[in-house]
Amino acid sequence: MSFSPQSRIWIYQSNRKFSAAEESTILKKLEAFTNQWKAHGNELLAKAEIRYGFFIILTVDESQANVTGCSIDSSVRLIKEIEQEYNVDLFNRFNIAYKLNNEVIVNNKEDFETLVNIKQITPNTIVFNNMVQTLAELETKWEVPFQNSWHSTVFAHLL
Template sequence: MPFSPQSRVWVYQSNRRLNDQEARDIQDKLNEFAATWKAHERQLLARAEVRYNFFIILVADENQAPVTGCSIDTSVRLIKEIEQQYGIDLFDRFNIAYKHEGQVIVNSKEDFETLVNIGQVSEDTVVFNNMVQTLEELETKWELPFSESWHAVVFSKK
């Protein structure tokens, strides 16, 4: 069944790259979770994935059943368990992810700002907008050139 473009999306970014085995193990956990994720005893149409060995993406299509506070709490518990098990931080919103020579790199906000100021991050550098909220936004506004993202406003060159 195809997911609605308006399906809700949550993006969690790791502070470090997961190795391939960790990514596979986490993907298995996510598959199991998505297959059993419920809201008020109603099965959610959901999927989850590890992308680029840095991101965990949860998708729930509310056309089948609406996501509730309790179901969101359940997903946050899963993410926290993954954090603990793999020694990663998935809630630090001050880490910025971008692509350099085809590779995803995550830096602190301060280090990213320095890279912008010295020209290592250009107008064309692809950055990740983890604030996307729908599947449509994930597909069209998640990976953007720096110049078209919120990053360009926050990290304007001094």
């Protein structure tokens, strides 16, 4: 099934990496959800995936039916259930993910700031921009060098 580059996405970043068993169970739960996800009775063309063991990504192709507030609410409820069931934090926007030696690492804002300060995070360190909103942006603007990200404006005083 192919999704339009303009498909809407939502990224939920975990504060810790899911185990392989957790990831498998969560994916089954997400798949069951996306297979029956509806907006005002219309089936949504949707999919879910987990990338790097940290990121739950929901995708909806609105060329078939538009997402509604109610359908977004139902997805948020599911993510909150996963959060409680697996004791992870999926809504904390102050947790920042980056890559170090091709490993994804998630730190809180204070620890990340320290790493920028001591030059462990460089202008070329890959960071994750979870604010992207479309599939096209996910492919081109999600994993970006720190210097090209919103992070660099927040932590500019440290560079």
